[in-house]
Amino acid sequence: MYEPMAPLLSELADRMTPEPNGREGDGETRPVLVLKEPAIPEMADQPTMSSRRVFLARASTLSLAIPGFGAALAACSPGGTASGDSSSAKAAGSAAQGASGAQRDSLLHDNANSRLDTAVARSEHGTSSIAPGMSVSADNVPFRRYDPTLPPLATERSLELQWRAMEVPVRIRPDTVVAAWTFEGNLPGPIVHCRAGDTIDFTLTNEGVVPHSMDFHAAQVDPKVAFRSVMKGQSVSFTFKPRWAGAFMYHCGTAPVLMHIGSGMFGALVVSPREPLPPAREFVLVQNEFYLADAVNGIRPFDYTKMLTTLPDYLAFNGRPNQYVSEPIRVRVGDRVRFWVVNCGPTHPCAYHVVGEQFDTMYLGAPPGTPIRGVQTWDVPAGGGMCFELVCDIPGEFPFVNHGFGHAQKGAIGFLVVEA
């Protein structure tokens, strides 16, 4: 009695073929895994117009483009989560790995994740992993506060950025290390600051294993060329001149984009207007959501299936849940404070608010255009950025939050301390 459409997880167990690395057994020791170079026939060095488009279409339609990769790492963990903790989880795992393409296709076509099936949501497929050559001892990964200060403008009118795409562990909480995909080894990537009209020469070199790319929202370029994916060891370069001021997101645009944004490849490029805004203490807050799988060797991979549920585990400003609660942002009475808030999502709006204050100025368009006055809270859309200003007339401790508290309570809270 088989379902004409979506196979039921409970049925898949029967149809499974044994797994290549002997994951099925229960007390088996699993050898350390050496990943083979992935075979990605469609990702040529210089994909043609159609190939990139078709690839993206396929990836997004399938809702998965990095299926077994993280699972492979997961398999390294003896007695780890790789063995499903329920029969249905095991079924899901084996099915997706061992099934024929048609079966997997069918599984994913149905987007089973949206069915609220615990087993599927816990599936270890489509998870991030760190580059296999790296040491994976979570203990050696320190917790570091992310500095929210907007870097000063360079005196030159051009910036040269040579960045690496790296798959590395990042400690996002004192007790949590994640298998992050990053720009320059951190999550978010570096804060970039320039003026409208400046020239940015950018090069990305992929030191990871899966393909990566760079999409600057502030760039006006042909994405097919400039934002193309590069394989391990390859580089891509492009030049652009941001036209508009604003708080712009950047992110890896390799398909599935959700997986690459969701696994840590995002950050902020702040473009100041040609004529300076009023003097202020300027900070950058990049909000993101975390969707994590169970830890493998002490490191929690990002979980693509969970990303598709849109129900996150954590949120954070600048990559560490609540980091600015214990180590606040500090300014002085009389300071004007300018927050460049970039919501990297991947999915939910960020209702930005400062407790005990209101924003005297918020720019709807590119600053200094279309300012509005007297704002308590404003939704920054996923993939968008906004500029919020307030004057710190009085001393105190002012929490800044995503006022969508079902999200904020998972880590999107910080403190602005105004000292006398």
Add this chain to the structure above:
Amino acid sequence: MYEPMAPLLSELADRMTPEPNGREGDGETRPVLVLKEPAIPEMADQPTMSSRRVFLARASTLSLAIPGFGAALAACSPGGTASGDSSSAKAAGSAAQGASGAQRDSLLHDNANSRLDTAVARSEHGTSSIAPGMSVSADNVPFRRYDPTLPPLATERSLELQWRAMEVPVRIRPDTVVAAWTFEGNLPGPIVHCRAGDTIDFTLTNEGVVPHSMDFHAAQVDPKVAFRSVMKGQSVSFTFKPRWAGAFMYHCGTAPVLMHIGSGMFGALVVSPREPLPPAREFVLVQNEFYLADAVNGIRPFDYTKMLTTLPDYLAFNGRPNQYVSEPIRVRVGDRVRFWVVNCGPTHPCAYHVVGEQFDTMYLGAPPGTPIRGVQTWDVPAGGGMCFELVCDIPGEFPFVNHGFGHAQKGAIGFLVVEA
């Protein structure tokens, strides 16, 4: 045997087993289905003011107003999903089908759907179905790209629209046919284009089985009269003059509204300002979410219970997930492109963004009012519409997306190709 990298759809097709009619299973053939006429006692032909309000109140409170209808279809499927796969599913099923109104009321009062219970979320109650007189062979339903081009304005200052509400199958993906409730047989309904101040004479004739109606957001009318529901074979007519320019949603407003919007009865009315905006290539993108039940005879009904979970299976611009990836929207270098984006939801905001570009103009109020400049991404609210403009200075392939990527990855991605 796992996939090292994204399986390509073209590769998967080869490996797929044919499925169209016999659907593999147990070898059962399923007879063509003849639905019985539904009994909907509370929908009088011409509901009075109070009756309509009370009906709407009940429907929204009960979270269900089309109780056994879809269930009847589901129940025709031998060995199908109608038999609950858990005791609670069975209990829910029996209650909703066999229970008295009071019992049903009690069941739905608790809004069990929000409890994340798989069994409940899979319940086949409250699903759409196609009109019973129709042939229901999914194989005969072709896949057709939806033309996003804004139709030209008529020279006359009045439009006469005679539309039919129809319950028909629509192929939204090469492998997916849905039991759609539609205006004029398509999902979205037809794009309408007029000027502020034009006169629109509208008539809706219900050729479906369940009651339907029409709610134009651009109309200023008494909804009790103009937007009233009509039964099979009946018509409703009204006249209105859109006052403001903008990208306006229209939809069936019959309770429960969520079910009628969610099942395909929505579309866009674009009202151009009296004085023309700058010349541009103009396109309409209607975003919607799909919440689907398992297929019955090859056709997937819309699932009201799943709609209430707000966790969609697919999203799409103009009704077909990712259709503009394989068949992009094409313009030329130098063109100004104007997107009229209508988010029909039913639930989530659409964070509209074009990769590799920024919008030089976005109108917050009715165009040409309150333009803002230099926008990367803006949230179009569910039930709202916005107008986005950019100038295509350079050639290339520019994805347009809902940058809420947990949603976009389910189909809200397309391509704008700018040819030299």
Add this chain to the structure above:
Amino acid sequence: MYEPMAPLLSELADRMTPEPNGREGDGETRPVLVLKEPAIPEMADQPTMSSRRVFLARASTLSLAIPGFGAALAACSPGGTASGDSSSAKAAGSAAQGASGAQRDSLLHDNANSRLDTAVARSEHGTSSIAPGMSVSADNVPFRRYDPTLPPLATERSLELQWRAMEVPVRIRPDTVVAAWTFEGNLPGPIVHCRAGDTIDFTLTNEGVVPHSMDFHAAQVDPKVAFRSVMKGQSVSFTFKPRWAGAFMYHCGTAPVLMHIGSGMFGALVVSPREPLPPAREFVLVQNEFYLADAVNGIRPFDYTKMLTTLPDYLAFNGRPNQYVSEPIRVRVGDRVRFWVVNCGPTHPCAYHVVGEQFDTMYLGAPPGTPIRGVQTWDVPAGGGMCFELVCDIPGEFPFVNHGFGHAQKGAIGFLVVEA
């Protein structure tokens, strides 16, 4: 073995004592419970900077600060929900109840709620309850429509508000009573109306059991001092002068904020500009989401775990789902109607829309600043407020809704009746 109030999970292991009412056993009858005064060492009357911040950090990181309280009430119910209804529920329950602090910490660190596990989502931990001294007969709680009329301005330029935080049952639907945490015994709290620049002298006295506080979004004050939590029997006072006009949220800011907003402690302060806006019929609509546990003695507690899932049971304008469907808001033809819409969330945007009408004016900044014209629908962010105006040219019955219909259908629908 429960904590009457135990915000610091790290302390739980030390303080756990056997439970007064014998909840541990399985078939035991449970007497009516008398709660002991909570021991909250870290919530001093005047918390120091660091103590408050650390408290908030812990609470939000742990995602739970009121663990056993509601569970205690639940325990009053013989054969109630305290005994898990599935093996996994029981497992989850036992873990959280019987585990050491470290284990509980670990359980909650993982934010298991986001895994869509029914058992976890149904956990009875972190639920609201009414003050133990109160009579808890749900039958005696009447259903009362919440008057949406904006109160007139006082002639004086100062307001003195002496409010009580109270944990009381509130009937939100004819068949549903909730264990609400309130300001002044209602949900939402009282509507406050003043002018920009007026002086508000505010005192909150806590007549409940758990700590409470007051956060006015319209106030510019040091939250550490003015918005501090007070214990049972204590008071906090502060004075502020709203600087900007607008529709401002107020709410209890005690950690976890999600729990206190989510359990009913929210409302609207409308600040009119110094120079009056055009004459209008003015109404206040406060939207909120309900996340409820199963009833105990006929009263449904608010469920913190469910709040974290962000999948609500009900929504409402002014605290009663669909109350303005049966008892509409009434105006006359020719009236200008001004809606001050405050979205108290806790989580989702509210896509405000009036069926059959458009807003001729909506203020993006503090009214009368930055008006926009011709709006069909606008997202009010969680924790934000907006001002919408329309002129009622024609008679009729106009539904006002949250056009995010997956939410609206759960109760965010009302009627504006325009009488000739």
